[in-house]
Amino acid sequence: xxxxxxxxxxxxxxxxxxxxxxxxxxxxxxxxxxxxxxxxxxxxxxxxxxxxxxxxxxxxxxxxxxxxxxxxxxxxxxxxxxxxxxxxxxxxxxxxxxxxxxxxxxxxxxxxxxxxxxxxxx
Amino acid sequence: xxxxxxxxxxxxxxxxxxxxxxxxxxxxxxxxxxxxxxxxxxxxxxxxxxxxxxxxxxxxxxxxxxxxxxxxxxxxxxxxxxxxxxxxxxxxxxxxxxxxxxxxxxxxxxxxxxxxxxxxxxxxxxxxxxxxxxxxxxxxxx
Numbered sequence: 434x435x436x437x438x439x440x441x442x443x444x445x446x447x448x449x450x451x452x453x454x455x456x457x458x459x460x461x462x463x464x465x466x467x468x469x470x471x472x473x474x475x476x477x478x479x480x481x482x483x484x485x486x487x488x489x490x491x492x493x494x495x496x497x498x499x500x501x502x503x504x505x506x507x508x509x510x511x512x513x514x515x516x517x518x519x520x521x522x523x524x525x526x527x528x529x530x531x532x533x534x535x536x537x538x539x540x541x542x543x544x545x546x547x548x549x550x551x552x553x554x555x
Numbered sequence: 556x557x558x559x560x561x562x563x564x565x566x567x568x569x570x571x572x573x574x575x576x577x578x579x580x581x582x583x584x585x586x587x588x589x590x591x592x593x594x595x596x597x598x599x600x601x602x603x604x605x606x607x608x609x610x611x612x613x614x615x616x617x618x619x620x621x622x623x624x625x626x627x628x629x630x631x632x633x634x635x636x637x638x639x640x641x642x643x644x645x646x647x648x649x650x651x652x653x654x655x656x657x658x659x660x661x662x663x664x665x666x667x668x669x670x671x672x673x674x675x676x677x678x679x680x681x682x683x684x685x686x687x688x689x690x691x692x693x694x695x696x697x
Contacts, residue, residue: 451637451641452637454629454632455632455637458629458630458632458633459632459633459689461633462633463630463633463634464630464633467565467630472626472630475629475630475633476626476629479629479633519641519642519645522637522638522641523638523641523642525637526636526637526638526641527638530636530637530638530689531689532636532637532638532639532688532689533685533688533689534638535684537680537681537683537684538638538639538642538680538681538684540677540680541642541676541677541678541679541680541681541682541684542638542641542642542677542681543677544673544674544676544677544680545642545645545673545674545677545678545681546677547670547673548645548648548669548670548671548672548673548674548675548677549645549648549670549674550670551666551667551669551670551673552648552649552652552667552670552671552674553648553670554666554667554670555664555666555667
């Protein structure tokens with residue numbers, strides 16, 4: 434039971450954190466050009482955005498769950514299972530961020546999820 | 556270059572920067588920590604390890620690359636879809652596997668090769684979709 438709860442916190446924490454950060458970056462507005470000055474100005478806007486600071490503790494929580502899981506279970510189970518965050522992240526992108534996830538993107542995400550699980554399992 | 560093509564090009568360049576920075580950072584961090592040796596989980600051991608990491612050139616170069624990863628990740632998410640960036644970034648697993656084979660002469664299991672092929676096909680599928688499907692409040696035209 435604790436492993437399932439730990440995995441849920443790991444996956445939902447990292448997904449929630451990344452979605453919050455994505456929302457924050459979109460709100461900050463993209464840099465006008467990819468030059469150091471414009472990118473630094475963008476980073477200044479980004480770190481003053483509340484969504485960025487919502488995402489960071491969620492990702493820290495997810496990292497803490499990863500450490501706990503690694504102390505309970507073998508890495509060959511924990512890391513492949515964490516690949517489910519690709520699917521969770523795509524659901525979040527579709528239903529929270531309103532991104533248009535078409536069939537090709539879903540197929541790609543599922544292949545990447547299975548592929549990462551296989552690579553991580555060694 | 557048409558705007559759709561330019562958007563795809565700059566997104567893929569930033570994802571490539573993410574992958575290179577993350578892999579270089581992780582590898583250098585691993586090398587730096589290996590130079591320091593196993594950390595003893597006592598107050599003295601941890602404070603000694605902290606001093607050693609703060610004075611290690613390799614660790615600082617690793618931190619530089621990891622900051623590079625964070626900057627490129629934050630920047631690309633300011634215009635591209637999260638559901639585009641996240642799976643394409645998994646290309647790093649294939650790069651790491653190839654580096655392990657070519658430079659470290661590691662043997663890679665058939666299961667891992669299957670995983671690498673699946674990731675490549677998945678990244679190609681995601682890569683051909685539109686990098687941005689939502690409206691983005693822009694500071695200026697990119």
